[in-house]
Amino acid sequence: MSRTYVGTSVPRNEDRRLLTGNALFVDDVQLEGMLHAAFVRSDHAHGVLRGIDVSAALARPGVVAVITAEDLGDYWQPGPLLVPPPPIDGIVFNQASQVPLAKDRVRHVGEAIAMVIAESRYIAEDALADIVVDIDPLDPVVGLEAALEPGAEIIHPQLGTNLAAHVVQRHGDYETAKAAADVIISRRFHYDRGAAAAMENRCVAARWDPRAEELTVWDTTQAPIPIRNGLARMLGLLESRVRVVAPYVGGGFGPKIMMFYPEEVLVPWVAMRLGRPVKWAEDRQENFFATTQERSQIHDAEMALSADGRILGVQDFFLHDTGAYDPYGLTVPINSQCTLLGPYDVPAYHSEFRAVFTNTVTVTPVRGAGRQHGVFVMERLLDIAARQLGLEPAEIRRRNYLRKDVFPHTFQILFQDFAPLYYDSGNYAPALEAALDIVGRDTFPREQAAARAEGRYIGMGVVSYVEGTGIGPYEGARVTVEPSGQVRVATGLGTQGQGHYTAFAQIVAEVLDVDVDRVHVITGDTREFGWGTGTFASRGAVVAGSACHEAALAVRKKVLETGARVLGIAPDDVELAANSIRSRSNPDRAMTLGELAGHANPLRGAVTPGSEPGLEATAYFGPDHGSTASGVHAMVVEVDPETAMVKILRYIVVHDCGKLINPMIVAGQVQGGVAHGIGNAFYEQLVYDEGGQLQNASFMDYLLPTAMDVPNVEMAHRETDAPLNPLGLKGVGEAGCIPTGAAFAQAIEDAVPHLGLEIREIPLSPNRLFELIRSAPGVRVEALAAD
Structure with a gap:
């Protein structure tokens, strides 16, 4: 392996197609005779569905069909439980999965009630207004605590409760730790909802070929193989007769994993019934009501510490909003529960949560997938404890x-992969010191004092995090050297902009010693590769990248064996060099890889027993445990206490994602994650009223950070190799957004220490921060500007 591609900033090979408009997205799929779908959605958060009159819609010219739950027959069934809960002792879990179309009851605003199929989307949209839906409203259940009160309306009558789950996990004895503590810190923390807000909304297109008996589905999914498997099962087809293609996808962030949304289930079914292609594309307002959301939790947390600031134990009771349904099981609250421990030595931990059904949009993972919540609680407790003990925030951490000598480290609680929470590797203190050096630990106090003298309020926040990445079960890859000399790599992952096409090409090119631009990567097409799980949990590079590496090694072995035979030399005399093979002892005896591929697939002769034709291999990789990424974020902000506007002056990330495949792509992932995290911290909050109505379902009212709000991130890389995969990789896709809210809160408090401000909720907004400043202890609002 004489070439080095892994670890270098190879330009992204997919960008030319994206920037020139030649990349295929699902809404670009145009098929002869294609019909278009639109959905009638509930205006009520909760109610009994009495009837649906579709006669006027059916009479409208251009309308081909109107589908209700009754029309689906046996096809109407609740969706599968996508991720079962871990086998935790004493767990309570009540399943209620999303249905294709509401039948007897609606459970959130935007729930699909009927589907219109028409010759154009315009006609389908117009026909929605023709349909009369009769709903008897029921009292909506919105607040987490209210949902569990006696007498609350039950969202799923068959369950008899709004409790979706109750889970207790612990290690050590918290009560003993508390009795021995010198300091007890207790607070309530709120972390509210947000939207994923991907650039491309969801879209599904389907075509049924009755002659080939083959269904092709184009889907904006992060998990094409599970979608294929599920559709084949539901439609009674062989998996080989269902092809799911996830082409270029304009952002996933979690809600596009493997949800089995109504639209994903219904569009293929209708295409088969009508014998014509059908497409549905979600508009932006629909996205606020029909695509899953994340984040609402309330934590009552407590930390017991010694007088010198060492953690003796942590206790956390929290409520988690799962929305109207819980198809993703306990993924998000388990992530919160486990990630709260962070990079810290916590001898005793007691965590208990209740997941709650509410009449709001279903909650599933969104970038970070609950990890933000746990990090926010732990980091805020440490900040409050440091203040009480007279320690610097960095010192208590x-x-x-x-x-570093305790790794691998296991906490005796279960993670979402059903195994005890396992840290494979890490070295946290150097990352903290690096972040403090970059932000200017020695110079910042002087800068802060000088700014204060000018009437400006600047502050710094420094927080830590740990993220479990690269979980199983497995992914696979197939590597093929073609007679043209080009190398083809196929994997079952979908890709949503992470740079898989480039990173996987780098891995394979280095193993085979070929030009990286000769390696062509195919993802997200179940016909090309039919085994695997999907892109989520920061696992693509770790699991699929390792599979690419293993498949390339197998091809390399075939190249050397076949090359020795064809060149007539000893196996140990063969070497790979610049798209070719040659003799080490006589470099003139050489052959290109393309020529060798031709010899490996002869038109005459028998295949030697025990060998295979072609220069091709398939390999799979499934880690026993995930890879533990970690890092430190530092932020410098300026706060205007009169207007509560906050400007981020600097943002520093020191992170450890193991071996870097492509530093440029890693930098882009971190920068994007930080942008997402800043939105979560100060701009993005989905606001539901008591009636379950979403009050800000448009980008006019739901604030997203812009390029003016997100600074350039200053980055430093640390590489603690992961021991459980061949390349030492850890995930990085979610790292930028996980600790941002905690850093933001600490920095604001540091900017205005004279206010006695204590931030215990995220997301903030200028308006909410203004309210908190006005209510800060011992402060007269009129005097703020002059202080």
């Missing part, structure tokens, strides 16, 4: 980090 320094005193509580797990030492």
